[in-house]
Every structure is written in structure tokens, then in C-alpha cells.
Amino acid sequence: MGKVTVAPELLSNIDRYWRAANYLSVGQIYLLDNPLLREPLQLAHIKPIVVGHWGTTPGQNFIYVHLNQIIKQYDLNMLYIAGPGHGGPAIIGQVYLEGRWSEIYPDVTEDDAGLKKLFKQFSFPGGVSSHVGPTTPGSIHEGGELGYSLSHAFGAAFDNPDLIVACVIGDGEAETGPLATAWQSNKFLNPITDGCVLPILHLNGFKISNPTVLSRIEHEELEQFFFGCGWTPIFVEGDDPMIMHGKMATALATAIEKIHTIQANARDNNDNQRQRWPMIILRSPKGWTGPKMVDGLQIEGTFRSHQVPLLVNAQHPDHLTLLEQWMKSYHAEELFDANGKLIPELAELAPKGEQRMSANVHSNGGLLLQDLHLPDFRDYGVPVFAPGAEKAEDVFILSKYLRDVLKLNLAKRNFRIFSPDETLSNLLGKVFEVTKRQWDDKEFAADEFLAPSGMVQDSMLSEHQCEGWLEGYLLTGRHGLLNSYEAFIRIIDSMFSQHAKWLKVTQELSWRKKISSLNFLLTAHVWQQDHNGYTHQDPGFLDHVLNKKLALVRAYLPPDANCLLPVVDHCLRSRHLVNVIIAGKHAGPQWLTMEQAVAHCAQGIGIWQWASNDADKEPDIVLACCGDTPTLEIVATVTLLRHYFSDLVIRVINVIDLLKIASPLDSDQALSNAEYDELFTQDKPILFGFHGYVQLVYSLTFQRTNHNMLVRGYQEEGTISTPFDMRVQNGLDRFHLVQDAIDLLPQLGTRGANVKQIMKDKLTEHTQYINQHGQDLPEVQEWKWSDHR
């Protein structure tokens, strides 16, 4: 491709459009009134609290106007992701300039009155925040917490072959871990079936008050770094606007032509080898076109322009003049007409309709969302002839179902599974019967299940990337599921938080359509870590998730495979939620027939009559369980209690949907207080075996009537050991639980004391046996409920 030239007249118009955008940005930060400075600026026109960020804004405006141009020039389908945190004043202004803001928020009209509203709402109580976020049309990315823009961009590009995702990355954000590894995403992109990402690294040199790493290394190092990451960088560097306009127009045209060449070759010749895609490195001054010097200090081109470069208030009256001069330097009178509307010859520059980045349909993914084709999960069930008689690996059973979900939706390419190299380890290998892992680099003979077009994103060891890719995929209207070791999902705690916040805000915006739920399948869980040990034990993601708005999150802990299947089916059909599913991958007892499981899942919580003996009676004690391991031990506890105390009336409750026990004030999923009391009684002792940290059950049930409850769960004990020993070390085994039950039942008196001693002896026997054999007592290994009925 040769050097691309752009007509000088066009460049001049681009510059004027840029000035209009910059003007609107400054106006948003400062002005409460007098938006077009039709009268002399006074302090009364300034917001009482001036907050916002100028530093990144002119650079983003620069990028945006040039992207607009390139969209029109090459008839592109382009999505814009604003990585730098505080780009709000830029993008909101751009969205307004192309008419989209007024379409979505009709009270903000394209005139003086609308401008006044546009300015006032910014960073104003009840208004819009200073980041590009859910309220900004065109955005699929919240710029508040940094690090995820490039992962989101790739997630959006997967299976969208005609889409180009322009992803602006700040040089501050580029220092975060998640962003640093996201450059490698180009090894997981198929030039035939996927779209492409055009990263635009914006080197403006500074963060809040520090220089940035990538802006200060040698030019040669910077180039090598990106070559080394597999990209072809194109540099646009300088500070003279008109020269920079020419460079940027040329760079973008070069990049787009290279993208088109790559895609045409790949698609014409079925050549899906990895490509060195182009990227742009834009080096421009922070706070470009803003105040150069204020009170003797340099502002433009330094960290001092990060936020508000000019304090304008009663204490700094002289700054009012500086602000007015600054705003007038954009010559708004040449850009907006007498009514305050952008003049036609500039409005002409923006793309039209859905080609505007602010109206790109992929940015409102719910509009594109199609239901998945789901097989009948009942076809995958395990035959259960008696509760607890047979064992199965729950996740392995699920894998056959997931394989067929992939298969049924393969033609549409709208369902993907994500994992940090754990899909096989998590026993989901069946999925590779119908698709592969997406991998677009060299392959060796001994490799397994790799392909450039694979629908399983499993080949990068980064929870951050998996989560970021999946979020980008969901936000653009597709479906997915992330499988991970339970403990290491904590790596993306804060990413989950940001996504949950996105869901909360978008559900309050009627124009934002609901997207598919974010589904976590967590396995390799805390209770079986034969060779991984203490570092791999953390069931606290549940606590984290349930701190968020309970209307937006769900937590499911199916006790067996037949319960896991309907739970996953339900989650894949759900919308706009975060579903956390905890399931075991080791062989465990199967309790319910498919028919029973469907009924139990529909309730989410219920009495297991086959394990209870409380028909027609108030129980003496309620034994509750949530999670596969607690369920096993609680049921085993029941056999011991009934063996030693045949007169004891026991009720067994299993909880699948954890929100059932939450307060009905906090969650619509929760049982009413009457229902809860009916199940748990108002005062009988409850012994609750829980999968995770006990604190969660205590906090969920604090507002219930019955506080006569002891919860057992993981208490940060145990490392490499057998499954049963893990339970012993945390007091969640049958021999400890029987003792707990006896403590809760003082009426057992001496009988109780005697049985407690038997249990203590059992624990001693366990310890001796395991130390000698490295395995659990045969009576524990071979234990089956069905033998004890």
C-alpha cells in the first residue's frame, strides 16, 4: 500500500471538528451556564465544584474525529473503546456532536439550551460520571478501573468478522498487569472468522502525577516491544495540530488498508495463520491545546493537566480570564450556528446512522442477542436408582451437555467457553469432540485440540484475559461460560465488581437492552486438593459476589450431576445476571433422579424427605447442607445420628440456590420469612454444613427468626491431604458434625456424651490411618448412604 494523502480542505474541516469537540469538553468540565460564551464569562457561569479530567481528552477527541473520517472513507463497521479512565468529556461531546446523545436523551437538544444541559450534567450530582461508561451511547467499556480495554476489544471482535474495534489505550492503563498481557491476544484471533482490533496506544506521557513507563523508554525499545508482542506499530508523533492531522489520517488509512489486505488474503485463500496486525502509537501532549502555563507552572504537556488544569473560583478570579481565553481559542462562533447547533459542513463529517460509533449496534449487544439452541438437559442425566448408591464426576457429566450446546450453536458462532488452560483439567474435555481451542500460532505434532477457529478460549493462562474476553463477548450480544479453579477466580474479583456495576447501571437505562448472563463454573474446589493444597483453597468468591446487588447475582451449589444440569441450563437462558455455579469434578455420590433434581432445582431449596424422618413431626434438629461436600457429610452425619439415636427426629434440608436463605428485603429470590420458618423452624437447632466460609451463611440469615444455628465450613485449614482429611481439618466431617449435633441437643445427656467419645475415637483412628497409609479409612472411602437406609 502506498502513502495515503488527504485533501487539505478535509484536514482543515477535521481540525475544526476537533476544535468543536475540545470546546464541548472544556464546557462540560467548567460551565453551568453561558455555554457558547455569548456573554462575557462570569464566576456565576462556573460550576460550584469543578471536577473532571482534561488530560486525556484532546487526544481522544483527536482520535475520534479521525476514526470518523476513516469510517466514511472505507465504509467501516467500527466500535470505539475508550481505555483511558477519564475520557468522558471527549466521548460525551463526540456523541453529542454526531446527534446521538440527543436521540437517546431527547431533553439534551442540539441548541444552546441543550448545550447548557450537556455541560451541567457532567460530573454533577444526578448527572453523568467523568468516565466513558454505560450512560454513554456507543460504549461497552467502563473506563473507571483501568486495565481491561484491550481484552474487551478482543472479546467484541471474536466472531464478528466485519467489525473493527478501535481500542484507545492510555499509557497509564498500559502499565497494569491485565493490559500488559492483553497485547498477546493477537495469538488468539482468526483472520477469517473473527473481526480485528486496532489498538491505539495514546502516549501522552503522564498518569496522575507521574510520567509513564512506555513514554520514557527509548523509541527503539518501544518499537521492539510491540514488534515482540506481534504487532506492526505505526507512529504518529508531534504537537502541531495541522501536521498531526495529516500524519494521523495517513496512519489510519495505512492501518485500515493493511487490515483489509490481511482479511482479504485470509478469506480468499483460507489462510488463517497468525498475522502481524497494525496498531497506532499516538504521541501527543497531555492536555493538548489547553493552558500552556498557569501561575508560572507548565500545564500542557505535563501531569498537571491530568484533571482540571485551571482552578476557577472566587479564590482564583484571574483564572476566569484564562478560561475564557482558552475556550475562545477554539472559535466556537465558527463551529456552531446562531441556535447553538453544529454547522452543517462540520456535521457532514460524522458518519450517519448506525455507522456512527456511538450508534454501532454491537455497543448495545442486547439488540443483537439471540437465544441459544439448547439440548434437553434431561438427556444427559445420570441414572440414580437409590440415593447415594453410585458415584459420578458431576462436571464430566455436564461436559457432554456443554459439548452439545457448542455443537448446536456452532453455525451461529455465538457461544464460547473460556478458561485459563483448565478446561481439560476441569473434566470438560468432551467439548473438544465438536470444536477446538482457539490458537493462531505455530502448532506441533503433539499438540491437542488447537485450531484458529476454535470456540473454546482456553489457551492463555490468564484469568484476566478470560474474563475480559468473555465480558467483551457478552457485551456485544453473545453467550459464554467461564470455567476456572474456584480459588483462582479471585484473581478477577475486581473485574467481576466492575461488570456487576455495569449491569446495575444498564438495567436502569431503558435504551440499553439486556445481555446474556456472565456464567462462572467454578470447580477444582476447596474440598479436594490432593496435589495442590492450601494455595488452591479459597471459596470466598461467593462472599464477594453476594456483596453486590442481589437482584443481579445468583449462586448455585448443586449437590450432584442431575442438579448441575438444570442449573446450567437455567443459567444459559438467563439474562443480565452474574451466575456463579460451584460444582465438583471428582467422583461423588449422586442423590437425586433427574425428575427429583428438576423439582429440587425449581425450588432451589427443600427438605430431602428420603434422608429425613420428620414426616408429620416437628424435627428435633435441622441438618442443612449447601455444596456437594457438605451434602455428603451431612447425609453421613444423619446415618450416624439415626444409628445412635433412633428416636431423634431429623430434618435434612439441601440448598442449591443460596439466595433462598437471604433476607427477602434484599432479594426476590429469597424465601419469605414464613417459608423459611416453615423449613428451618423458629427455634429448633440448625446444624448447617456449608461449602464456603461460614460468615456468608451467618450474614445471609441474620435477619431470620431462628438464630439457634451453628454453621460449619471452610476455616482456612488443611493443605495437601485426602478429601476426607480436608473435612476433618475444617470440622466439616461426619465425626465432628455428630459432636456438633449432640452439643446442640442437650436433651441427649449421657447418651450424647458417650457417642461424642465414640466420634473422638473415630477421629483418632482416622489420623492414625491416614498417617500410615496416606489414604482415608476404608469405611469412609466405601461409605454409601444406600447401605444405611
Added chain:
Amino acid sequence: MGKVTVAPELLSNIDRYWRAANYLSVGQIYLLDNPLLREPLQLAHIKPIVVGHWGTTPGQNFIYVHLNQIIKQYDLNMLYIAGPGHGGPAIIGQVYLEGRWSEIYPDVTEDDAGLKKLFKQFSFPGGVSSHVGPTTPGSIHEGGELGYSLSHAFGAAFDNPDLIVACVIGDGEAETGPLATAWQSNKFLNPITDGCVLPILHLNGFKISNPTVLSRIEHEELEQFFFGCGWTPIFVEGDDPMIMHGKMATALATAIEKIHTIQANARDNNDNQRQRWPMIILRSPKGWTGPKMVDGLQIEGTFRSHQVPLLVNAQHPDHLTLLEQWMKSYHAEELFDANGKLIPELAELAPKGEQRMSANVHSNGGLLLQDLHLPDFRDYGVPVFAPGAEKAEDVFILSKYLRDVLKLNLAKRNFRIFSPDETLSNLLGKVFEVTKRQWDDKEFAADEFLAPSGMVQDSMLSEHQCEGWLEGYLLTGRHGLLNSYEAFIRIIDSMFSQHAKWLKVTQELSWRKKISSLNFLLTAHVWQQDHNGYTHQDPGFLDHVLNKKLALVRAYLPPDANCLLPVVDHCLRSRHLVNVIIAGKHAGPQWLTMEQAVAHCAQGIGIWQWASNDADKEPDIVLACCGDTPTLEIVATVTLLRHYFSDLVIRVINVIDLLKIASPLDSDQALSNAEYDELFTQDKPILFGFHGYVQLVYSLTFQRTNHNMLVRGYQEEGTISTPFDMRVQNGLDRFHLVQDAIDLLPQLGTRGANVKQIMKDKLTEHTQYINQHGQDLPEVQEWKWSDHR
């Protein structure tokens, strides 16, 4: 420096030592007995459950023996960090070979009997886990969760000018975000006052079941990537052991000589400019020297050697022979004597005493730990003439104290402050009066507070790096504090978990000496986000931290500056804990004199008599508060309640040390039940204003008697707004709290109903005012407790 050659005889001995190490590794994975194969191998000699990881092991053994050699050759002080997760069999074997394991664990002797114990304990219940972790002498790094090795290495190297930290990084780990950005750490290392890190990237090509990214890109890309990251890579590639020994010896000698040249030049000429430090890229087969083919499938050099490359059990009897052949290929009879001890000419190869990496004193940092010199915090207090009469910025007050902590310990260089570019934003800028931010790249004229020798690590925007550096610094016996925005500390949730787990395990190991506590100062907290908004609101780190063993964690929420000072002083003196301190950076009311504050902090919780009117009486209601914002609103609520209901007896309790309210069964910090009941009563209503998510208070107090409690805190509402409006949106403002109190006091009857209506009217007035003015009601802005006394 010229090409370094190593004598062939030495290379041959190095190879034999490597074989001994590999032999011990295989033995640990498989054998329960017959450790030196003195009799034919039988199934009875094999562990009942064979778990462990072979893949990374021979490569790490290879590196370790060569590092031993280079330590002796150049008389080095070297620490070893094993990044790849499952390197246990390698490093444990190496530690044993150099005699260190038996020094620490004397029951594991250097003979046949000791070998048997060494083998059995590995990945065996009650034994040692398969990672290099706390139980492994010489380690400061747990290899369980991947991503932090290089950050830890730099943390160890800071202010240890004579130390070289050899950091082995797996190509799997290299794909994680934290590791990907940690390569940039070389911009923050001073060649004069710091030691150095020698990264050894181990490209063995595979993760669990996938290839690795860095092993499959072009050689040129790999080289460019590391040049771009500022390193000088030295390649060691191949699979022929004897050739590879020569290459590795040469490469390491080249690297060490380059390091010495750099350091000598820097220190002789006071030249602290950034250096292109050397690193090693070792490309060797995964599972090197292990089984080549098993059951027709290639094992060595593929992902199949990741864990146990050969299943040896009753179902695979023929594999027993393969295992025996494999083990015999190392010719243990040439390496160990008749008693099972390594032969002297090989034992000779390891460094001696503390020069052994397993005995490096920096790896047991508590041995080096010296108390900080701390100024008298009382000297920094704020004069408080009446509670709530004056305002101050708590963190700014603290910054003067921290400045002097830095100053007093500057000569020893053993106290650092870490932050992701937020130290100035968090109002800690006073520290720059005595030191700078460490930055070792280009400086521009407008930069502020940068220096290669700065003791504030604030110039990289990565919470992962800050946390990893600080952990490495603490683990090697120094002190530090991390300041961060409260919400974004969630980014390192899982790093905190791993550190807490490390502390728990090490406190159970008598030979591990206690280290300085990990101190988090979290500010820019949820309750004031004028320009950041919803994404910057997450107080849940407290919940996360308090899920861990409460003996190891503390949470402090000082309500004002005079309380913050003694809290920080206390934390800096504490050992082997994680301290989380939440403090405000915006001007807030000051309540206690320094004398009162010291007494209050010593108790951690207490009645604020000056705000209460319950002298000699049982209160009608308890108003409790924890955190600066809830304290303000609870105190304001008291003024309203006392205004409207002068006969109401109110007790005000302030909580600084959150564990005071936890169950005494879980924490030694907690109040006894009698003390708790004395404060909170057994049945009077409690209205608790809490800084964070209400769930935490509910879970902490579930086991207390008094359940008549309503907690108000952050409920995921509010974005950009005023401070007071944030409280209103979350129901933590005085006007809502008065209504809550009335609901808890049905005896108020009609009087209560009338006041509730007044409060509702106030809220309407608030909403109208803020929408119009963008500011809080003057009566709220100007409110002072002292005016209402």
C-alpha cells in the same frame, strides 16, 4: 567480557549433581519405600496416590545446579525464587542435597532412612505440598498461584545492594497479567542502592495442556520483546544435556560479569542511570530426561509431562518397569554412597553455609528484621477543643508522621511506601520533603519528586506490582505500607489471600522468624467520590480480609486524625499480620483530643460519653458507628434524636478495631460476650452505621446475644455526587438514620411518626437543593456537633 569456558570435569560433575537432583525428584513423586532401588521395584513401593508435577522439575534442577556453581565461582549472595507452580520436587531435592533440609527437619536424615522420609512426605497427607512454599528453606515465594515471582524478586532486591535474586519464571506464569507487567520493574531499580534481579525465563513450551505463547512466537519476536522491556536476553537452547551444561555455565557467567560491570561502574562513578540488565532465556524440553514415549504417546517435550508422566498402579503394571528404567537412567549408585548420602565429590559442588540458596538469610527475613525508629505520633496530633468543632484531612495529618518515619529510617533504607501513582492524590505528598519516588528512567524538567534512590514506590500504575514489591520487601525483613484507593485494592484480592496463607503456614514453623506486617492504608474511600463515581466504590476488601484466619488480620477504621495516628504507629510496630486501615482524605470533623484518642485506640471500641446521655442508665437505644463517615452521621443523628426526643436515653459506641465485635471464638481481639453485652446490652435496639457492606457486621455479630440490630452501610448505590448525597442514596444519612431509630423504638408512637415526616421532608428538600445547586444543603455543609451540644 569474553567467552567464559568451564572445565569439562566440572561440567561432568554438574551433570552428575543434576542427575542426583532429578533422581530425588522422581523419587518424591512416586516412592513410598525402596528409595535407592536397592531391591527390585514393586508396586508396594509406590505411593497409593501418585501426585506431583514432573514437567518443570528437571529444568529447575538444571538451573539450580548451575546457580550453585556460579555462586561459588563469583562468591555471590544469591536468593532463588521458583516461579513455576509445581517445582517442589526440584527445590526440595536440591535443599536436601545441600544438607539444609536435614538441618531444618532433623528427622529427615542424609541416608536411606532419611531419603525414604523425604520421598514419602511429598504430596502426602500431613507432608509437604507440591509447590515450593513456606516449608521449603530458602523460599520467599509460594508457587501455588502464578504471576508474582518477578515482583517478589524486585521487592527482595530493593535496598539490598549486594544481593542477586535469581528468579525462575515459567512460560505459563509469563502469560499472567501481573508477570507481564513486572518485566517493566527494571525502570524502578537503582544500580547503586539496590541489588539486582536475574530473571531466568524457562521456556519449556507447555502449560497444563496447552502450548505457551512465548515459546511459539518467532525467535526474533521473543528477542525483540525482551529488548523492548529493557532487558538483554541471553539464550540457552537445546536438549543435549552436556552441550546445554556448557551453554548454561557460559550464559550465567556472562550475565554475572555484566551485572558486576554495571554495578561497579554505577557505584564507582555514581552513575545511577537505567541499565539494560541481563536475563536468561532457557529453552529446554518439558519433562526433560523423563519418559520419552508411553503407550505410544510422546511424553518428554510435550504437555503430557506436566504432572505425573507415567501412571504406575495396579491397572498399569507394565509402567512399573518403565519407572524403574527411568529412575535407573540417573545411576543413583554413582551418586549416593552405601548409606544413601550424596558422595563427597558431588556434595563439594554446593555452596556452603549461608551461601547456599536454601540458607540465604534474606529468605527468612525475620532474622534480619530491625525495629523501625518511630517518632512520637502524639507530636502530630490535631488540637481538638470541642468534639466536632474543627475539620481536618486525616490522611494529610498522617502524612507528616509518615514523612518523619521515612526520615528517621532513611539511613537504614528499610522502610518504603508503595502506591499505584496515588501518593499525592491520597494527600501523602509531605513524604516528598524527605525522599522521592523511585524512578530510574529519563526525567523531564516538569517532573516532580523523581529520583533513582527514592524510597516511595509510586511511579507504576499497577496495584499488582505495588503489592508484589511490598511483599518481597517484607519477606526479606524490611517494613512498608501500601496506600491505595479503597476500591482498587480489590485488584490484589488474591495476592492478599496468598500472603495471608503464607503468614499462617510460617507462623506454624518455628524456624521461620516473624516478619513485619503488611500494612494497607486505604483512602479515597467509598463515601466521597465527587468526580470518580460508581466504579470507585467498593468497601469489600474488609470482608475479604476478615474471611481469613482472624489471628492474622486486623481492620482499623479510625474516625479522625488523632485516632489514625496511634493506629498507624501500632501497625508499624506489629509483626506477622495484615493490617487494613481505612481513613478519609477529605476534610472531616475531628472528635477526640490526642489523649482521648490514645485511650480509645487502646480499647479499640468504646462508649463516647460526650455524645451519649446514658450515664447511670440503661440506654433506650444504642447507636454504633465504625468509619469516619458513619461516625459523622451517627453523631448528627444523635443531635436530631435528642432535639426531638429529649427523654430518650442514647448510648453512642464507636468502633475502631473491627475485630472487637467478632466472636471471641474466632479472635483473641474480640470482646468477651460479657463485655459485648455490657456495651451493646442484651436486648436494646442497636442502630449500627458501618463504613462498608452491612453483611460484614451481621456475620461478625451473629454469635452475640443481642440480635436486635439494624446495620446501615454501603448498598451499591450512588455515583458522582456530593458526599452527603452518597449517604442519602445508601440510607446512611442522618435523615434516614433518625427514621430507622424511630422504627426501632415503637414506644415513640405518634411522636415518632411526626418526626419521621419531618425527616422525609428534609430528604425532599435535600434532593431539590442538590439538583438545583449541585451542592449539599447549607445546614449539612455547615453542621458541627459542637453547635448542638
